[in-house]
Amino acid sequence: MDLDGPGRDVQVGRRPPYSEEFRKDAVALFRAASGKRTYAAVAADLGITAESLRTWVRKAEAPATSGGxxxxxxxxxxxxxxxxxxxxxxxxxxxxxxxxxxxxxxxxxxxxxxx
CATH class of the missing domain: 1.20.5 (Single alpha-helices involved in coiled-coils or other helix-helix interfaces)
Known part of the structure; x- marks a missing residue:
């Protein structure tokens, strides 16, 4: 059994651990803080990493700034x-x-x- 073989890092059919609704709610909670709380503080309240929250906020801002x-x-x-x-x-x-x-x-x- 070769655990380090090809395809070891491929995760086919993997679902994200957090639902889209949870992500949107987390982004809304961060935005509601209006800069008074850091990514880390909001993320700690939600039990997620600050980097996950930061990524979700960036993704949410991308379509809003593109317009159209x-x-x-x-x-x-x-x-x-x-x-x-x-x-x-x-x-x-x-x-x-x-x-x-x-x-x-x-x-x-x-x-x-x-x-």
Missing amino acids: RDADVSVAEELARLRAENTRLLRAEQEWRLEREILRRAAAYFAWEVK
């Missing part, structure tokens, strides 16, 4: 992604509020029981 029809498509896609994210966050907020109300009631009940 491709930029319009990516803007439309970004708008759709942001709307979906907004909907997801609104639902999460509703769940959070319901959870908070239930916990408030439980705390009031147990406080009354202790007296």
Whole structure:
């Protein structure tokens, strides 16, 4: 068995370890910091390397600076992604509020029981 033979470094059919949505969210998080946080700080929060984040940010900036029809498509896609994210966050907020109300009631009940 030759482990150092030809084709050793070829990875056919390998999927990227991070989804495209995760990459876009990571780029958006870095951009939201508006230069107040470094690549390393944002990457550490996400559990990825700073170089991965830097590469994703550069790739995301490339189509935006090229202009033309491709930029319009990516803007439309970004708008759709942001709307979906907004909907997801609104639902999460509703769940959070319901959870908070239930916990408030439980705390009031147990406080009354202790007296």
